[in-house]
Amino acid sequence: MTMALAIVVAVLLLALDPVSGDTNITVGFISNYCAIKYLVFNRSLATNATPFYTPEVINVNGNSGWTYYSELAVLAAIDHANSNPSILPGVRVHLKRFTDCGEFYPEADVEYYGKSAGFAAAITATDIVDVHKDVIGVVGNEFSLTAKGIGQILSNAQIPYCATATSSSRFSDKNMYPYFWRVFANSRSQSLAALISHWKVKKVAIIYEKDDELGFAALRTMKISLSERKINIVSITGLNPDFDSQAKEMMNTTLHRTDIRYILVLGQPYFVRSVLLTREEMRLSGPRYVWVTNNGFLTDPGFDRTRLQGVIGPNVCQDAELVERVRELQQDVSRRALFEIPLRSISNFIEMSVQNIYDCTLMMLVGFSKLRVDPVTLSRRQVQDKMNFTLFQDLNYSGYSDFGKLTLNDEGNAQIPVCFVSMTEVAGKDILFARTDNAGNQIVEYDHSQRIFPGNSSIIPSDGSIEIISFGYSLRNSEGIAIVCLSVVGLLASVTGAAFLYKFQKSAIIRASCLPEMLLICFGCLCAYAALLLFVGIPTSTVCNSRILLVLFGYASITIPLVCKNLMMRWLFGQESSRKIEAIRKAKAVHRFSGIAAAFAYVAVSVLSIKELKFVPMEVLDGNESYVMCAMKVSRSATPMNVLYISTGLLWVTLVVAAVMSTKVRLVEYNETNQMVLVALFSGITFVLIKAMGAAANRFSDFKVCIIIWITTTAILGTMLGGRVVDVMQDHFSEQVSFPTSMQDCHNNNSRHSSSVLNFSPRKSIKMYSFRILDKGMKICVFKIKRRGIGMIFEKWMRGIASFHSLGSRKWICITTLQKSYCIVIDDATVMTCTSSSVEIQGSLKITMQLEDDAACQLFLDDLHGAIKDVESRNDN
Structure with missing residues (x-):
C-alpha cells in the first residue's frame, strides 16, 4: 500500500512539472575552483557550490572572485536558454563545475597563475571525456598554459570548448584545436604593433614572461607583427615570473645601454605588474619613456596607482551602449548573489570578462539548437562531429561582448575591435584614446586631445632616434606652396570683386546691395586671405598674434557691415507705410555710425585680449619630426579668452537675429536673409573645426586651418558677390546686344528706318x-x-x-x-x-x-x- 501511494505521488509530481519530460544535457565550466574553499571535490568535479556571495570566501581581486562571478554568468546564460522555447526545445540544460588546479588551497587565490597544466590534461580532461559523458560542451576561463593540453584533448574528443581568457595565439591553429573558439579579440599583439606604428615609432624593447605560454606566444606574434611594419626590436629580455634582483639588474643594464624609449611588456597580469613596479627603481620612468603592455590587471583598493600612471594597455571597448547592456548583466548577477557586487565600477566588471563567459555559454547553446537534431541524440554525443568552431562562427547572435553581431573569424576568434587605455591615478577612470578595426590590424580611431603619456602630455614622445627632422611650411614643400597660391588667388579675387563693384556701381543691382558695405565685406575677405601668408615660415610671437588678429578683423569687417545694412533695409522696407527722404538719410547715417562704433569696439577688445593671452611659438616633437606651432601661454585668468569668445559670439548672434528680422523684407533685391544665414553657418562651422583641430594638434594642423579659412572665406565672397556678378554681367551683355555698338550700326539703323517711312503706304495696315x-x-x-x-x-x-x-x-x-x-x-x-x-x-x-x-x-x-x-x-x- 505504501509503495503504491509513493508511485501515485511520483506520477502526480511528474505531471505537474512542466519540464519533467525534457531531455537533460550538461555544459561543463572549467575554472580555478582551487581558490574557493568549502567545495567538495571528486577528482576534478567540484560540488557544494553556492551562488550567494560571502566576503570570507570570495575575494573580488583574486582568482576566487574571477571564478565566482564567471560561474554566476554561466548560470544566467543557462537559465536564459531554459526559459526560451526557441533555444533547444525539449531540452533541459544543467551545469557541472570542474577545477583545473586541484582541490582548494589558500595560496591559490592570489598566487595561482596557471601552473597546473598536468592536472588539467590528465585529470580534468579525462573526467570530462570518459567519466561525465553527459557533458557535450565546455566553457572556461583558464590560463593559456593550463589550457594547452586540455584544449587539444577536448578537440580530439570532439567536445567544443569556448574560452574567455585563454589568449595565447597557439589556440588559433585550427589543425590542433578545431573545437576551440573564443569570444574575445585575440589580436592584442597585432593591435599593439598597429598602435606603435600609428605613433611612427621605429624601435622598441620587449620584456616577456619566458616561463609562460602566453608570454612565449605573444612574443612570437609580436616579432612577426613588428617586422611587417618595419619596426626594429632593439632588445628582447625574458624573465621568470618571480625574477630576482640579478635578473632585474640585467634588464636595467640592457635597456639603458640601448637608450630605448618604448618598452613592451608581454605576459600574465601578475608578471606585467611586477615589471612595471620596477620602473622607478631602474630610472626608466618619466616623460621620456612609454611602457606598453599586452595585458590588463586589477589593483588592490589601497594600491598607489600613481606608480603606474601613463602605462598604455589594451582593454575592452566600453562603448556607452555596450556598458548599459553589461550593466543589466551585472544586476542579474548581483540578484543571484543576493548581494550588490562590490566592484568599484562597471569597468571592473567588464575587465573581469564576466560578459564574455555569458556569451560563450549562450552561443554554445544557440549553436547546439542550430543543429536541429533529436534531443536524445544530442545528449548521447552522437552529433559531436558537427560541433567544431564553424558551427558557432555566425549565429546572428548579439550579446554583451560587442554591441554588434558576434561572429568568429577563420581562426575561431571573435571579430571585435581592441581599444587602448592609459592608466590614471584613479581606479575606473583610465583614459580610452584609441580603437582598432574588427581585425585588430590598424587603428581606426585615435583621440589626439587626450593626455595619455607620462607627464600629462598628449604629444607622442620621440623613440630616441638620433635624426630629428625640422618641419615648417615654406616654398620648399607642397604645403607651403599650396598656402601661398591659395592666399594669392584669394587676394586677387577680393581685389577683383571690389573693382567690379566700383565699376558697375550705377547698376541697379549694385545700388541695391549698398556699395560701401559691399566694399567693406571685400576688405574683410582680403584680411582673411592675407592671414594665410603668415602661416608660411617659422612663426614668432608677433606672427602668431597677427594671424589671429587678421582673421578677427576680417570676421568683423564681414559681419558688421552685413548686419548694419540689413537692419537698415528692415527698417526701410519692413512695413507698409513709406519713409520720407530725410528720415531715410538720418537712418542711414545712424546705422553706419553704429556699425563703425561696433567695429572699433570689437577691434579694441580683440587687440587687448590677444595681448593679454600672449600667443607664443612652441616646438612640438612628432615622431622624428619637430615643428613649431602657435600656442597660448598658460594663464591664471580665463577672463581675456572669455571676453574674446563673448564678443565674437555676440557678433554671430547679431548676424542670426538680423537674418531673422530680414525675412520681413519682401523685395528680393533688398533681402539678404539667405546670405546672412550662410555666412553665420560658414563662420560657425569654421570655429568648431578649428577648435577641434587645436585639441588634437599635429604638424598638418596649421595647414588644415589654412584650408578651412580659405574655403570659408571663398564661400562667403562667392555668396555675397557671385549672384550679383552674374546678374550684372547678364544685363551688361543684354544691353550690348540690344543697342548699336558703332556709328555704322547707328547709320544703318537710321537708313532702314527712313526707308520704311518713305515707303509708307496708306493701304498698309498698322x-x-x-x-x-x-x-x-x-x-x-x-x-x-x-x-x-x-x-x-x-x-x-x-x-x-x-x-x-x-x-x-x-x-x-x-x-x-x-x-x-x-x-x-x-x-x-x-x-x-x-x-x-x-x-x-x-x-x-x-x-x-x-x-x-x-x-x-x-x-x-x-x-x-x-x-x-x-x-x-x-x-x-
Whole structure:
C-alpha cells in the first residue's frame, strides 16, 4: 500500500512539472575552483557550490572572485536558454563545475597563475571525456598554459570548448584545436604593433614572461607583427615570473645601454605588474619613456596607482551602449548573489570578462539548437562531429561582448575591435584614446586631445632616434606652396570683386546691395586671405598674434557691415507705410555710425585680449619630426579668452537675429536673409573645426586651418558677390546686344528706318500692339531665372507681375520686378503645362514660375491662352 501511494505521488509530481519530460544535457565550466574553499571535490568535479556571495570566501581581486562571478554568468546564460522555447526545445540544460588546479588551497587565490597544466590534461580532461559523458560542451576561463593540453584533448574528443581568457595565439591553429573558439579579440599583439606604428615609432624593447605560454606566444606574434611594419626590436629580455634582483639588474643594464624609449611588456597580469613596479627603481620612468603592455590587471583598493600612471594597455571597448547592456548583466548577477557586487565600477566588471563567459555559454547553446537534431541524440554525443568552431562562427547572435553581431573569424576568434587605455591615478577612470578595426590590424580611431603619456602630455614622445627632422611650411614643400597660391588667388579675387563693384556701381543691382558695405565685406575677405601668408615660415610671437588678429578683423569687417545694412533695409522696407527722404538719410547715417562704433569696439577688445593671452611659438616633437606651432601661454585668468569668445559670439548672434528680422523684407533685391544665414553657418562651422583641430594638434594642423579659412572665406565672397556678378554681367551683355555698338550700326539703323517711312503706304495696315496682366492665377508671381553650369549656385526666387504682350504676330511674356523686367518671346503657348504646381517658360531665358497649387497653375495657363486667342481674333479682323 505504501509503495503504491509513493508511485501515485511520483506520477502526480511528474505531471505537474512542466519540464519533467525534457531531455537533460550538461555544459561543463572549467575554472580555478582551487581558490574557493568549502567545495567538495571528486577528482576534478567540484560540488557544494553556492551562488550567494560571502566576503570570507570570495575575494573580488583574486582568482576566487574571477571564478565566482564567471560561474554566476554561466548560470544566467543557462537559465536564459531554459526559459526560451526557441533555444533547444525539449531540452533541459544543467551545469557541472570542474577545477583545473586541484582541490582548494589558500595560496591559490592570489598566487595561482596557471601552473597546473598536468592536472588539467590528465585529470580534468579525462573526467570530462570518459567519466561525465553527459557533458557535450565546455566553457572556461583558464590560463593559456593550463589550457594547452586540455584544449587539444577536448578537440580530439570532439567536445567544443569556448574560452574567455585563454589568449595565447597557439589556440588559433585550427589543425590542433578545431573545437576551440573564443569570444574575445585575440589580436592584442597585432593591435599593439598597429598602435606603435600609428605613433611612427621605429624601435622598441620587449620584456616577456619566458616561463609562460602566453608570454612565449605573444612574443612570437609580436616579432612577426613588428617586422611587417618595419619596426626594429632593439632588445628582447625574458624573465621568470618571480625574477630576482640579478635578473632585474640585467634588464636595467640592457635597456639603458640601448637608450630605448618604448618598452613592451608581454605576459600574465601578475608578471606585467611586477615589471612595471620596477620602473622607478631602474630610472626608466618619466616623460621620456612609454611602457606598453599586452595585458590588463586589477589593483588592490589601497594600491598607489600613481606608480603606474601613463602605462598604455589594451582593454575592452566600453562603448556607452555596450556598458548599459553589461550593466543589466551585472544586476542579474548581483540578484543571484543576493548581494550588490562590490566592484568599484562597471569597468571592473567588464575587465573581469564576466560578459564574455555569458556569451560563450549562450552561443554554445544557440549553436547546439542550430543543429536541429533529436534531443536524445544530442545528449548521447552522437552529433559531436558537427560541433567544431564553424558551427558557432555566425549565429546572428548579439550579446554583451560587442554591441554588434558576434561572429568568429577563420581562426575561431571573435571579430571585435581592441581599444587602448592609459592608466590614471584613479581606479575606473583610465583614459580610452584609441580603437582598432574588427581585425585588430590598424587603428581606426585615435583621440589626439587626450593626455595619455607620462607627464600629462598628449604629444607622442620621440623613440630616441638620433635624426630629428625640422618641419615648417615654406616654398620648399607642397604645403607651403599650396598656402601661398591659395592666399594669392584669394587676394586677387577680393581685389577683383571690389573693382567690379566700383565699376558697375550705377547698376541697379549694385545700388541695391549698398556699395560701401559691399566694399567693406571685400576688405574683410582680403584680411582673411592675407592671414594665410603668415602661416608660411617659422612663426614668432608677433606672427602668431597677427594671424589671429587678421582673421578677427576680417570676421568683423564681414559681419558688421552685413548686419548694419540689413537692419537698415528692415527698417526701410519692413512695413507698409513709406519713409520720407530725410528720415531715410538720418537712418542711414545712424546705422553706419553704429556699425563703425561696433567695429572699433570689437577691434579694441580683440587687440587687448590677444595681448593679454600672449600667443607664443612652441616646438612640438612628432615622431622624428619637430615643428613649431602657435600656442597660448598658460594663464591664471580665463577672463581675456572669455571676453574674446563673448564678443565674437555676440557678433554671430547679431548676424542670426538680423537674418531673422530680414525675412520681413519682401523685395528680393533688398533681402539678404539667405546670405546672412550662410555666412553665420560658414563662420560657425569654421570655429568648431578649428577648435577641434587645436585639441588634437599635429604638424598638418596649421595647414588644415589654412584650408578651412580659405574655403570659408571663398564661400562667403562667392555668396555675397557671385549672384550679383552674374546678374550684372547678364544685363551688361543684354544691353550690348540690344543697342548699336558703332556709328555704322547707328547709320544703318537710321537708313532702314527712313526707308520704311518713305515707303509708307496708306493701304498698309498698322500693326496693333496690346498687352494684358496675367493675374487670374495669382496677383504676384514667384519665379526664378534658371541658369546653366556654375550659375545654378546663384539662382534665387523673386517676386513680380506677369503680363502678356503682342505686336502683330510677335508675342512675349514679361515678368516685372521693382528693378527690371524679364521678357521671353513665346512661339507656341500650348506646349506649356503644369508640373508640380509650376510652369516652365523657355526662350532666350528659362523661367520657372511657382504657383500655389495645380488649380492656380491651370488658371494661369487658361488666362494666357485666352489672351493669345483675343490677339489672334483681332488680327484676323
